[in-house]
Amino acid sequence: MVRDPATILIVLVLPLILLFLFGYAVSLDASRTRVAVVLEDSSEPALSLALAYQNSRYFEVTMARTVEPVRDLMVDGKARGIIVIPQGFGRQIQTGRAAIQIITDGSQPNTANFVAAYSNGVLTNWTALRQLEAPVAGAPMSPLQIAPRYWYNPALKSRFFLVPGSIAIVMAMIGTLLTALVVAREWERGTMESLMATPMRMTEFIASKVVPYFLLGLGSMVLCSLTAVFLFGVPFRGSVIALIAMSAAYLMPALGMGLFISAATKNQFVASQIALLSSFLPSFLLSGFLFEISSMPKPIQIITYLVPARYLIPSLQTVFLAGDFWGLFWPNIAIMLGFGFGFFLLSFRMTKRSLD
Amino acid sequence: MTARQPLPVASAEGLVKRFGAGPAALDQVSIAIRPWQMTGLVGPDGAGKTTLIRILAGLMTADAGTLDILGGAPIDALEDIGYMPQRFGLYEDLSVLENLTLYAELRALPKAEHDATFDRLLTFTDLKRFQSRPAGKLSGGMKQKLGLACALVRTPKLLLLDEPGVGVDPISRRELWSMVSDLTEEGIGVLWSTAYLDEAENCDIVYLLNDGKLLFEGPPEALTDGIEGRVIKVTDFDDNRRHVLTRALDRSDVIDGTLQGRAVRLLVKEGCAPPDRTVLNEGEQTRVSQASARFEDGFIDILGGGPTGTSQLAQNYREIPVSDAPAISANGLTKKFGDFTAAEDMNFTVGRGQIFGLLGPNGAGKSTCFKMLCGLLTPTSGTGAVAGKDIRRAAAHARSSLGYMAQKFSLYGDLSVAQNLAFFAGVYNLGGAAAKAAIGQMTELFNLGDRLNVNAGTLPLGFKQRLALACAVMHQPPVLFLDEPTSGVDPVARREFWTHINGLVEKGVTVLVTTHFMDEAEYCDSVTLIYRARQIASGSPDDLKAEAARITGAGDPTMEDAFIALIERSEQSNAPGLAA
C-alpha cells in the first residue's frame, strides 16, 4: 500500500499542493489591488486626496494626468480600477458639492466590488480628516456612523477560512478517491476474489478495507491542521476532541462512498472518474467552501444538501476560528453519520459475497 | 474409504448460468470432484471453466441446478475450500511471507501454527530463498507456486485451481503438476482447470467444456480409446511436409492433421479405413504407421473435425518475390537494461518461406529478441534485418514490410471490426480503392461480414484471432511476426490458423513466431530455444528432439520433453557458481 505511487500521491503530494495553493494562491482579500489615479486637477485638495489613495494599504497606485493612457491598463488587467479626480475638484469642494469618479473593472465583479468599497472608504476617511482640520461650512457631518465588527476573523484573512475548508477536501480525496481506487484495484487484480473465497465475514471484510483509510484520513487531517496552524498561522480556538469527532464523522460517508463506487464499478479508471465527479468537485464547489450556498439558485441549493462536505465545512471553520459550539456541531455530525450509514448499507448490498 | 470410488467432496447437477441475453455461460453442467483424485476441467477460453469454478467456490450463484460442497452450500464450507483464482490473488506489493501471513490470518490459522505451516509450505514450493521478495517481483512460475501455497495455508478438503498453468513455461507447469499430485495423495479432491489439452491426459477424470456445454466426462483414456486406430503418422514422403499436410487435409477421409517434425499426423474420419501409401500417393518411400491417440484428437473428433487444407487467404495472396537476402536475420543482437542483460548475442537467419520459432520460458529473453526485430526495442549492440532492411537505419521501411500480430490479439476493443480494418489499412498506406478491396476481401475470407459493426472487444476469442490476423496481412507483407498467436483459442480455431500460415508460407511469406504450445513448435522449420538471455539450442524440431534423446537416453521424446531436457542440461553446465 505504501509502496504504491498512486497512494503516495493522494495521501501526501496532493494534500500538500492543495493546502499550499489555498494558503498562498487563492486569496480573496483585495489587499494590494492595482488602481490608477487620474489627477486632472492640481489644487491642494486634489493632491491631498491622491496622496490618501497612494498611502492606502489596499491600493497600489499608478498616477496619470488623463484617462486615456490608463485605459489599456484596464483592458489587460494591469489595473482593476481608475479613480478620476476631475478638473475643478478644488473649486467644487469649497462649495461642498464635489464628486470623484470611481471606475472599476466589471469583468471581475468581486474585485470591482472591493475597489468600489475601499475607494469610498478612503474617500470617507479623507473627508472626515479634512473636516476635523478645517470644517467646511454648510456641509453637515454625516450623523450616521457605521461600525462593522468582524467576529472570529477581525483581520479578514480569507486564508483563515480557506485553509480549514481545504482540509475537508483533502479528507474527501483520501476517503473517497483513494478508497475507491484501491478497492477497485483489488477487484481488477483478482485479490478480491481470493478474499471472498476465504471464510472471512462480510463485516470483517468491510472493516479491513475501511479502518486503514479511516486512520490515513485522520492522519492527513492532523497533518493538514498542524500545517494550517503553524505555517499559515490559522488560529485554533476549539478543542482537539471536537475536531477529531467531526472529522471522524465526515470520514464515514467519504469512505462509504469510496467503497460503494469501487464495488459498483470494479474498475480503477472508471472509479476514479466517478469519485472525482461525485466527491471531489462537489466538496469543492457545492459545499460552501468557496461559494456561498445561499447565493446559488434553488435547485442547486437542494443538491448541496446531498454533499456531505456541506456539513463539515462550517463546523471546521468554527472549530478553528471560533471555538467549540456543540449546538452547531451535533446536528452536522448526526447528518454525516446518517449519510455514512446509508453508503455503508449500499456497499454491503453491492459487495455481497458474489461475483454475479 | 476406498481409493477407487470415494464419495465426492463436491458435486453439482444441471448447473445453468446466464449473463444477460445470449447463450448460457453454463448449460446443464454436472460435475463430481472426488478425494484422492485429480479432476481435470478442460476447454478453450470462454468455455465456462471459470464460471463453474466460481460457482463451486461460492463466489457466484447458479441460475438453476443443485450444488453440494462437502455436504452443504459452499458458503458453509469456506474453511475447507482452497481456491486459487486465475491471477493467483496475490498482493503484488507484499512480500512472499506477508502474503502467506495475510492468508493465514484470513483463514484463521492459529498463530502458534504459523511458523510451522509457512516453513512446510515454503519448503514444499521451494520459495524459501525468496520469502522477503515482493510477490510482484516473482516470475510467473513462482507466483503460481505462491498462489498455491496461499490456497493451502489450512489444508483444504477441496482445492480449486483456475488455470494454474496459463502463461507459464512447461518446466514450471510440470513442477506445479507434481506438487498438486502429491496433494491428492493426501486425500484432497483437486479440480484443475486448463486450456492445455495435453494436461488433461494426466488427470484421473476429465470434464471437457465447450461453449458452456459438457462434451465429455470420464477418464481421459475413455476419449482416446474411442479413436484408437484412427490416428496415423505419415513419414518419409517425397514432397515438402506442408504440401503433404494440405493435400491430406483436403481428403474427405481425413478430418484433422498436424505437423510433427518431419512427420504428418492425421486423424481419419470415423468409419473410413486409414489411407495407406498407395492411396496417399506421396512417393515410394512413404511409410504410414499407427500413432497413439491424444486427448486433443478426441476433442477435435467430438467437434466434428478441423478445417480443410487449402487456405483461401493464401490463394488470394501475392507471390513474395525471391531474393538473395535472408528474410530475417539477427547478428549478435544484444539488449541490456542497465546491468541486466535481457538478450545476449542472438544469431540466426531465416530464409524466404520459412517458419522460425522462438521458444523459451517466460522472461528468458524471447520477447526481447522478438521486440528488437520488429523495432519495438533498439538493440544495445548487434544488427538485424527484416526483408533486407536494416532494423536500425531503415526502421520505418523494415516496419512497412512486416505484419504483426500482438499477444492477446490486441486490437482496438472499442472500435468496431470495420473500423479496425479501416485503421490498419490506412496505417499501411492503403488508400481509397486499394483499402476498400483489401477490407472487402478480409471480411469475406474470415467470415466477418455479420460482425462488421460489432465492437472488436466483444468478439469471441476465435473471431478476435481472425481479425488480428486479417489486420496483420491486409497489406500482404513478406514477413509476419506472430507473438503467441493461438493462446486460449480452441483447437479447431488453432488448426484453421495454422492452415492459413502454412498456405502463406507456400507463397513465400516468412514467419517469426513465439509460442507456449510445444506441439505448435512442430510447425516451425527451425526453432531456437532461449534460456537466461542466450540461445541454448537451435535447429529443426527433429534436431532438437534428437539432441534431447541423446541427453536423456529416452526414445521418441515430445517437443515438450526436448524443451525440458535442453533447459536442464543448460542449468547443469551453468551450475554451481556460474549461474547468471
Added chain:
Amino acid sequence: MERLRAIILKEIWALLRDPKGRIILFAPPLLQLMIFSFATTLDVNNARIGILDQSGGAQAQELVQRIAASSNFGEIQRLSSHDGLARAIDRQEIIAAVVFEPGFDRALAAGKPATLGIILDGRRSNAAQIVAGYISNIASDAAAQRSGGSGPVSGIVTNWYNPSLDYIWFTLPSLIAIVSAVAGLSVTAQSVARERELGTFDQLMVSPLRMHEILIGKMIPPWLVGMLNGTIFLAVATLFFHVPFTGSLLLFYLSLAVYMFALIGVGMFVSAASTTQQQAFLGSFLAMVPLILLSGYASPIENMPDWLQMVTLINPARYFVVIVQGLFLKAMPLDLVLEQLWPLCLIAIATLSISAWLFRARME
C-alpha cells in the same frame, strides 16, 4: 498522408466509441456548465441576516424596512438579545446582524451622531465584507436622503465592461479557459496511456507510422475537442446568457488554438510518462489543480505573494484568461492580445517539444 488520416480518424473513433472516453468528453463540460455558471458566484444574494433593535424608534424601523426590501438579503431574523445574536451567528444561522443601540433614534432625532453596529461572521470573511458593504450603502443612502444631500465629496462609481457587475459575465468567459483545458488535458493524457495498457501501443509502433505521425495523430483529436468545447461555450455564453462578445472572433480562435496546443503538450507529457490510465488520470489531475487555481480565475493573481506570481508566468491559462475576458467584455485590441499571446506561444512550443522528447525517450 494516408497514414496520418488513418490515425487521426482512429483517434476520433476511439474517443467517440469508448464509453470511458465519452465520460471525459461530455460529463465534465456539462457539469461544469451547470455548476460553474450557476453555483460558483462570489456574489452574495439571499444572505440571511439578523436585526437586534434595542431602540424601537421610527428611524430604526425605517432602516430595517429598507434592508428587508433589498434583494441581496433573504429572510431577516428578529433577535431579542445579544445572547440570541451570538447564538445565531455561532450556529451560522445568519451571516451578519445589524444592531441598533438603545439611544439610536434619540441621537438621530437630536442631530447627534448615531452608531449603527454590524456584527459579521468572520469565518466567511469574503461574504461578510460584501454584506457589510450592502448594509452600509443602504444606511448611507438613508442618511443622505434624510439630510437632503450627500456629504461634501461623493464617489460616483462606474463599472466599466460590466455595468451591473453580473457575475456570470465573469464566470462564462473564464470557463472557456477552464473547460477546454480540462477536456483537452485529460483526453490527451489518456491517449497514449490507454494504448499502453491495452497493449495496442506495440501494434502502433510496429506499423510503418512515423513517430511524428503518431504524435500528430494523437494531438489533433483532443485539439479539436478543445476547439469544439470552446465554440460551444462561446455560443452558450453569448446566445443563452447574453454575455457581450466585443472583441475579434478571429483573435479568439487564434488564441484558443495556441492555448490548446500548450495544454496538449502538457497532456502528452503526462501521457508519455504514465504506463496506466490510472497514472495518467492522477497526473492530469495533478496538473489541472494548479493550472486552474493559478490562472487568475479562482482568485486574482495580484493577490498572490510575489514568488507565486512568478510561478504563474508559466501557466498557459493565466494568459488565456486575460485574453478571453478581454475579448468578451473589453474589446481587447490586437496589440494587447499579442502581448498575452506571445508568451502563450513560447509555452506551447516548450510543452510540445518537451513532450515529444519524452515520448521518444520513453519508446522503450
